[in-house]
Amino acid sequence: MREIHQEVDYVRFENVAPDEVWSEIADLFVSSFAAPPYNESPSDLHSIAQWGPDQLASPGGRLVAASHDKQVIGFALSQRLDQDISWRRRLDAMLPARDAAIMPSRTVIVQELAVRESFRGHGIAKQCIRELLSSRTEHDAVLGVFGQAPQVKEMYTRWGFSELGTCLIYGGTVTLHTLHQRLPWRA
Template identity: 70%
Template structure:
């Protein structure tokens, strides 16, 4: 374990998290995804404060947050696939690249993963995913990565995720790569 990892604490929330946590998650979410390579609208990103708790409250909902010296520096959020109609449509519309039989009620969607840029490269993202995917009843996990986030996609591939396919989003201006991993995740 790296020295920095020992200075970082991880907390899991199952189905509900305090409003203060969501305020911090929202700030980090905007900080990470309004920046390059995502360049998403900061105003639209603020909406995680509404939809994040809804995803957490649903089956498969888990939120992992990590702190360093009291500051939230990373988080990961999940929900079961059968609870997310947009993900179901997206996956059903992709030509299959892998021979998988994914059951929505047994598949977890990693909805979000974010780490403060000053703390990247220290194993925090990997530990957030480890915490998010550990001790799960589901048998598969899926997640999406924007096409322009090539380093992030390579990180997931290095962790053993395989590409399921691609889907245009935001009116075709962005390509979303759907990735898959069997559970349990042991990387």
């Protein structure tokens, strides 16, 4: 594990972030999710540089970038549930009589979270989520965790998130656990 000699800076972006930030985020996203246990396509992952800014520009869009020595080492990205039809469909399938508390216009989705491997275990992910969820108008947060990453699900559980349900994605090849947290988050 890498020792951090300088402070980590957290910058919150609302609506827009510079292209150079998105370039670094795309590289980090690829290195995090093309590796096991995810093994996703690097070219598909790199497309965050195209769709990420659209999510950031949408209602509830927020990006938190963690930097060390002027390099992005972690990030978290959100948007509001009413802006993402695929997430609404997942929740509808899991919760046929949707909990009245999970209202799309009052729920934020933690779309992505990644920390450079050499910086994991230093609280950077938690601080990114803390910054992402602070001072929000929404009442709830949801996020998805792939079934092949049980340690990530356990991390969120330790942070107070609870499971709403599961669904199959990617043509039924991956189980997605959907987790929930009431806001404000006090972890």
